[in-house]
Amino acid sequence: MNLSQAQTGNTHVVYFETGQFDVPQIETNRLVLFIQSLKDVEIERIAIYGFCDDRGSDLYNLELSQNRADAIKKIFSGFGVDDNLISNVDGKGEVLLRVISSDNLNIIRGLNRKVEINVVYKITEPEVVVKEKEEYRFLKKKLAVGDKITLDNILFKTGYSYIVKESIPVLEMMADALRERDDIYFTIEGHVCCTKNARDAVDRKTGKRNLSLARAKYIYDYLVKNGVKRTRMRYVGLKNKYPLGKATKYDKRVEIKITSISKRN
Known part of the structure; x- marks a missing residue:
């Protein structure tokens, strides 16, 4: 027996300084407000993905993006969010440069030095019987x-x-x-x-x-x-x-x- 769940959610983005994984104070304040907004919501899962801009080697970017994701996870844990709800804490390395109406490469890069937090809410629906064996x-x-x-x-x-x-x-x-x-x-x-x-x-x-x-x-x-x-x-x-x-x-x-x-x- 499995539960069929209709899911909605919310997304929050935290931005970082070049080459850094310490969370800036203003971003910490924004993140705390976001975490507090989740206290009355039943959560299915939380995914935390770290990213970098297009500078640096693949290995460097992968490590930096992972450190950024880990830093955000630490803040969630510090505010009592159950670690079992956090399904992913993953550094994705370099991300596609966002397409925005700006020719300033520094602005574009700044938008990609980030961590994306995806929260999926859970709404329980009636139970659905699933066959244990089913041919493709x-x-x-x-x-x-x-x-x-x-x-x-x-x-x-x-x-x-x-x-x-x-x-x-x-x-x-x-x-x-x-x-x-x-x-x-x-x-x-x-x-x-x-x-x-x-x-x-x-x-x-x-x-x-x-x-x-x-x-x-x-x-x-x-x-x-x-x-x-x-x-x-x-x-x-x-x-x-x-x-x-x-x-x-x-x-x-x-x-x-x-x-x-x-x-x-």
């Missing part, structure tokens, strides 16, 4: 070459190329479905969000900027290990060309694209 829909669906299937319930830990443990049973069902649907040939497409110029993100496990490719390969390797023939599939990383929405606690970042369908006997 594409097993019964009529497919055509070029169709794309988003793997909605296969979720990656933000910034990493491995899935969360809750998604393992789903991936097992997907492998079962693809073994049965052996007429399908496909490409596994990996994605990321929130990077500059549609480039790839850094895989925090390896430090390499190939996160979308590593995610696609993770699914590919699992399917091979579980009996799906290599000759039926390939994998690619599409970087930030076609992101599948904003990052949350976990990333939904893989699609399957049908490349050919053979006649079944």
Whole structure:
């Protein structure tokens, strides 16, 4: 039994000085007011994302943005916010320069030295019964070459190329479905969000900027290990060309694209 929840929320942004992760006093005051506004709200989760401007190396920006996110989390904890509500405290490194009506690069950069705080409120709705086992829909669906299937319930830990443990049973069902649907040939497409110029993100496990490719390969390797023939599939990383929405606690970042369908006997 799961709860179906209608969710709304609120967002707050904290800005930083160049190269700093100490929260300026005026920003601290604004943040305290924001935290106090949440005391009468039932919260589903809080996500804290740190960012930098376009200066500095990838490693430096990733570390600085993480320090900024950690600084904000410390303030939340200091005001008694339950740590279990904070689903993400992630440094995203360099962020896309915001498009605003200004030619002043310093102003634009200043808007990207920030931490974004996303608060999702929880509204409990009537219970919904969910089947424990369910075949993937594409097993019964009529497919055509070029169709794309988003793997909605296969979720990656933000910034990493491995899935969360809750998604393992789903991936097992997907492998079962693809073994049965052996007429399908496909490409596994990996994605990321929130990077500059549609480039790839850094895989925090390896430090390499190939996160979308590593995610696609993770699914590919699992399917091979579980009996799906290599000759039926390939994998690619599409970087930030076609992101599948904003990052949350976990990333939904893989699609399957049908490349050919053979006649079944």
